[in-house]
Amino acid sequence: MDSDQLEQRARVAATVVREAGALALDYFRRRGDLRIDSKGLQDMVSQADRECEDLIFARLSEAFPADSFLGEEGGLRGTGSAMWVVDPIDGTANFVRGIPHWCVSIGLIEDGRALCGVLYDPVADELFAGVAGGGATLNGAPIGVTGETDLRKARVGIGFSYRTPVAPHPGDIHALLDAGCEYLRLGSGALGLAYTAAGRLDGYFERHINLWDVAGGLIIVAEAGGRLSDFMTPDVVAEGNEILVATPGIYDQLRGLFDA
Structure with a gap:
């Protein structure tokens, strides 16, 4: 195109x-x-x-x-x-x-x-x-992402769906709080991405989300300077995927927390 x-x-x-x-x-x-x-x-x-x-x-x-x-x-x-x-x-x-x-x-x-x-x-x-x-x-x-590098000053949006097991979700929240990072669960993955792009959040994470929930926000985050996980896999239309977006300075730190 x-x-x-x-x-x-x-x-x-x-x-x-x-x-x-x-x-x-x-x-x-x-x-x-x-x-x-x-x-x-x-x-x-x-x-x-x-x-x-x-x-x-x-x-x-x-x-x-x-x-x-x-x-x-x-x-x-x-x-x-x-x-x-x-x-x-x-x-x-x-x-x-x-x-x-x-x-x-x-x-x-x-x-x-x-x-x-x-x-x-x-x-x-x-x-x-x-x-x-x-x-x-x-x-x-x-608009642009925050540029934050310190998790102790960061605030991350987090989502949850009953399509995934419950147990990892409280673990994810525990990991964020242990790292001194605040979190919000607001109920809209699309706005979680938009708020990250606009600097209202420093990142957004959800262990499973459907393509339609984030398709509008992916390019907005990327063009705002954010870093994104590899969401667009070949089976994403049918299966959805995990999503992590963040300002680049804390992306690897968040990835480490959620992968631990």
């Missing part, structure tokens, strides 16, 4: 993510009327998730009919090498409980590489964006 094609996709994605965010925010404000279904242990989906994904698919498939599309709710559609990967509401558990920490995530992947990503938090009206070779921004202003 050449630079003009990529820039065009990035512009359209930014417009679409705002439109989907406005729809999701409307549902958030009247969430008492939402139909909510269970997909598994502590895993929910709402009418808002489905309708936001349908909107995003309609807009992107109209603009780029040759591209494929992977949505959390609707699965894979199309066979194009450039693939849009969408989480219509990352942080649904927060969303349905009225906790204002969730976002709409859109990422573009081609040949195993994240090329562009947009994450929109409509409650805060914050649009995080990144394009390969073009930097990372928050509402149009450049």
Whole structure:
């Protein structure tokens, strides 16, 4: 994909993510009327998730009919090498409980590489964006990771999914606290990556996360100067993977803690 094609996709994605965010925010404000279904242990989906994904698919498939599309709710559609990967509401558990920490995530992947990503938090009206070779921004202003090198001054986001065994999770928290590092568990992996890119966190770790949760944030972290684990393995679409992103000065220290 050449630079003009990529820039065009990035512009359209930014417009679409705002439109989907406005729809999701409307549902958030009247969430008492939402139909909510269970997909598994502590895993929910709402009418808002489905309708936001349908909107995003309609807009992107109209603009780029040759591209494929992977949505959390609707699965894979199309066979194009450039693939849009969408989480219509990352942080649904927060969303349905009225906790204002969730976002709409859109990422573009081609040949195993994240090329562009947009994450929109409509409650805060914050649009995080990144394009390969073009930097990372928050509402149009450049952002970057913290540059922290001392774990005793760091704060790391951490996630958990019941798709993985419970036992390692408290061990990970114990390891962070033993190292003098603070942690947060906020319930949105996408925003965990965005906050790392913007310097609000020094890193984010989750032992298993799906591609749609992080596809929008991968390039944002990379373009903000962060270091990322090898997430884009050949089976990541079907299987997900572990994710670690951090400001470079503490990445190896965190890797050592979580691998111990």
